[in-house]
Amino acid sequence: MGWGSRLGLLGGLALWAQRRRAAAAQDGGAGRERRELELKLVQVVFRHGARTPLRPLPGAAPVEWHPALLDVPAQTKFDYLVTDLNGGPQPPSPYEEQYKKTTFKGGAIAGQLTTVGMQQMFALGERLRRSYVEEANFLSPTFKPAEVLHKLKNALQQPGISDDLKTIKEKMGIDGDKSVDFLLLLDNILAEQVHNLPSCPVLKHFQQTVERRSVDSLLFLLEDGSREVLQMSVGLLFHTLQKNITEAVDPSSPAEKARKLILYASHDVTLIPLLVALGTFDRKWPPYAADVTLELYQDRQSKEWFVRMSYHGEEQVVKGCKAGLCPLEEFLEVLSQYSVSPEEYNNLCSQMQGNQQTDS
Numbered sequence: 001m002g003w004g005s006r007l008g009l010l011g012g013l014a015l016w017a018q019r020r021r022a023a024a025a026q027d028g029g030a031g032r033e034r035r036e037l038e039l040k041l042v043q044v045v046f047r048h049g050a051r052t053p054l055r056p057l058p059g060a061a062p063v064e065w066h067p068a069l070l071d072v073p074a075q076t077k078f079d080y081l082v083t084d085l086n087g088g089p090q091p092p093s094p095y096e097e098q099y100k101k102t103t104f105k106g107g108a109i110a111g112q113l114t115t116v117g118m119q120q121m122f123a124l125g126e127r128l129r130r131s132y133v134e135e136a137n138f139l140s141p142t143f144k145p146a147e148v149l150h151k152l153k154n155a156l157q158q159p160g161i162s163d164d165l166k167t168i169k170e171k172m173g174i175d176g177d178k179s180v181d182f183l184l185l186l187d188n189i190l191a192e193q194v195h196n197l198p199s200c201p202v203l204k205h206f207q208q209t210v211e212r213r214s215v216d217s218l219l220f221l222l223e224d225g226s227r228e229v230l231q232m233s234v235g236l237l238f239h240t241l242q243k244n245i246t247e248a249v250d251p252s253s254p255a256e257k258a259r260k261l262i263l264y265a266s267h268d269v270t271l272i273p274l275l276v277a278l279g280t281f282d283r284k285w286p287p288y289a290a291d292v293t294l295e296l297y298q299d300r301q302s303k304e305w306f307v308r309m310s311y312h313g314e315e316q317v318v319k320g321c322k323a324g325l326c327p328l329e330e331f332l333e334v335l336s337q338y339s340v341s342p343e344e345y346n347n348l349c350s351q352m353q354g355n356q357q358t359d360s
Contacts, residue, residue: 037297039138041248045264046291049117051192052108053187059174060200063192064106076118120289146258164213171202184216209283218272233273234260235340242335248296277338279319305332
């Protein structure tokens with residue numbers, strides 16, 4: 001090999017080595033940056049798993065929902081106690097009592113978590129355990145009640161109407177005076193499909209339209225991101241999320257200092273306005289067991305605070321933030337636009353009711 005070839009080879013090796021060192025330094029810097037962040041609090045707002053529909057579709061051939069579809073998988077069985085927010089007896093649920101009045105062909109009742117839904121919830125739990133117990137070493141390997149808080153959130157069901165709805169009802173043979181909206185159509189076809197049950201052929205044909213119009217209907221009710229309507233939808237939840245973050249940053253009691261994970265069981269019509277308010281809604285209906293996760297970090301060196309949001313485990317960039325890892329002040333500014341205290345919520349509710357009465 002001539003000197004020219006040898007010099008060319010040595011030059012190539014030197015350039016390759018330089019690029020490898022630069023890449024390693026870059027990766028190491030990112031790794032050090034991540035290691036310098038200490039996880040302080042995780043809040044998860046998740047949709048329940050698959051369930052039976054809330055009510056049957058009139059005019060359509062009834063689908064058989066057998067009670068066997070509600071069997072509890074062995075790995076999901078554990079002892080638990082449901083209480084009110086103060087630790088007292090479980091309060092009555094008017095929604096649950098209403099669902100019990102509807103029995104589907106086959107024997108199952110409306111609005112019940114199914115075997116598939118339980119498995120979806122178990123899978124979400126496994127992902128949280130993998131992320132925060134096994135990988136981050138954030139939560140204790142054995143469950144500690146002081147570390148985890150779990151709450152339920154209720155949301156109103158919102159109907160929607162359009163010319164497409166009239167067409168679909170006519171093709172399905174549903175009388176025009178029957179109370180059917182896009183959310184009911186979507187609720188039934190998604191529940192049927194996730195359980196591998198037959199769906200109405202007409203409904204399957206219009207599935208994309210049904211989902212798109214369901215999203216359009218809900219966004220119409222949210223008035224394209226109207227501040228007041230979003231405050232009514234998720235204002236109390238944002239107030240709670242904001243309060244939890246503030247307490248984690250400056251805990252005033254041992255209980256607040258010990259708490260690491262807070263879980264909120266919610267609904268699809270809770271997640272959509274939440275995502276709209278944060279500027280991350282992708283105009284797709286949230287699937288069963290979808291979750292929004294907020295992670296609170298503190299830099300070990302600078303002591304600065306950051307929030308990272310993810311949806312379905314994918315990092316999101318909240319509006320007003322420049323990156324997925326958002327400075328706490330910027331994230332709280334977004335929450336504060338829609339956050340309302342219980343007193344403010346009651347005042348806003350009375351004000352909007354007054355406006356509706358004036359308009360009518």
